[in-house]
Amino acid sequence: MSIAIKGAQILSMDPENRAKPFTADILIEDDRIAAIGPDLDLSGAQTVIDGTDKLVMPGLVNSHMHSNEALYKGRYDNMPLEVWMLYAYPILGAPVLSPRLVYLRTALCAMESLKSGTTCVTDDVYESPYQTPEQLDALFQAYDDVGLRATISGHVVNRPFLDTIPFSRDFVPAEVQAQADAGTPMAAEDWLAICKDALTRLHGKSGRLNFMLAPSAPQRCTVELMQAAMEMAEAHDVPFHTHILETKVQAVTGHEFYGETLIAYMHRHGLLKKRTTIAHSIWVTDADIELMGDAGCSLAHNVISNQKLGAGVAPVRRLLEAGVNVGLGSDGISTSDTTRMFPVMHAAGLIHNVQTPDTDYWLSAEDVIRAGTLGGAGTACLGDQTGSIEVGKKADMLVLDMTTLPFTPLNDIANHVVYCEDGRSITHAIVNGEIMAQDGRCLRVNEAELLAELREEMPAFLAAHEETEAMNRAFEAAFWQVHRKANGRDVGVHRMGQEPAWT
DSSP states (O other), X not given: OEEEEEEEEEOOOOTTTTTOOEEEEEEXXXXXXXEEETTOOOTTXXXXXXXXXXXXXXXXXXXXXXXXXXXXXXXXXXXOHHHHHHHHSOSSOOOOOOHHHHHHHHHXXXXXXXXXXXXXXXXXXXXXXXXOHHHHHHHHHHHHHHTOEEEEEOXXXXXXXXXXXXXXXXXXXXXXXXXXXXXXXXXXXXXXXHHHHHHHHTTTBTTTEEEEBOBOOTXXXXXXXXXXXXXXXXXXXXXXXEEEOOSHHHHHHHHHHHSSOHHHHHHHTTXXXXXXEEEEOOSOOHHHHHHHHHHTOXXXXXXXXXXXXXXXXXXXXXXXXXTOEXXXXXXXXXXXXXXXXXXXXXXXXXXXXXXXXXXXXXXOHHHHHHIIIIIHHHHTTOTTTSSSOOTTSBOOEEEEETTSGGGSSOOOHHHHHHHTOOSTTEEEEEETTEEXXXXXXXXXXXXXXXXXXXXXXXXXXXXXXXXXXXXXGGGHHHHHHHHHHHTTSOOOOOOOSSOOTTO
């Protein structure tokens, strides 16, 4: 199969051209970019796309998403993370979802992602109360059917829930604690066996789908599980994906549990490496930033989700200067309420400007686009495969019409991409050398039928979930107290110019 794009403006994000557009042809053969240049011989191409007034850019990369939250989209508001998790990741009463509902939920995210310009996602999936192999199969099948490139996990927590949040046992009533403690976390050896099976059966599927190791967080997993996960990730050359320092509660956690920051704890146990991707990294200290930079690890910057939860803003410029690779993520579908990455880029381009009057710490449009493309690919250990338009790389790219409202009048293309475009200008989304979406329509699945089937399932699901919410409401007052207590603590966060309002 071959596709040609003739005479387009190309925003390549390659090391030489970066965000400086140039005019050229592109030839795609099978799953890769075969040639880029002026006046290429395109006579043998099976499909030719006229590039007149078109922009070609790398497909966007969502470096951190939780598709398991998709059924709660638009459901919650004005809750900090620790309170919100009671309902989106319930301690009590969560039913095991059928593989078909998992498939439909994942397809919902995949279709919205693809149509809005995301060609590659990292989906860190937690199933309450645990993930089955059949559910994992359904996840892979949904991404395969829709046509995305995806790196997928089986997210795990293997410590008792109340032992993962400081002060919780000070405030949660004894009888409610007993209910929480009655649940048995998945044993480390059982989870590792599922991961090994997934790496054998599913990793590399269709040339687009990969598995990753994703222990939830250093306070939620035993160090033995995390070290075993790192060993497996290294043996199979896949990402090690985790969450660290999203909230002030988590900033306090390291000192309360380990007598050091959570980043220092990771470093001490050999868990900070180039393949390590850390979601959030908001409440990092200067010493944490240095450790992360020395390791060359990655950050998934989840700017919209972090705003909705009131968690804070990661010091991205400081992390970049230290040598940390930065990607952008939507995070959970009920904390950002979207999978769409153009709004994430827009938010990332703006939020840092209000953190400090020192413009050296602001991000440029080029910084943002790089994080949303090549930086995101690096978080999934795919930087040599995708994230930029270069000969030999996988053909993952977008074609956008520059005669649309977001590009009119046309000035600086990179600025238009970050601050004006919202996905409406996309004419083609190409993944792995195949046109997967065109003119707002997914080509490999029937979107209307899948959405209709999901809508039919929702009343029964929500009825069961409302009962689960009622059970977990018993923890809410205590978790508000945890939130308030932690936010009264000084943890010595990073300093850059003006003090952020949330410290």
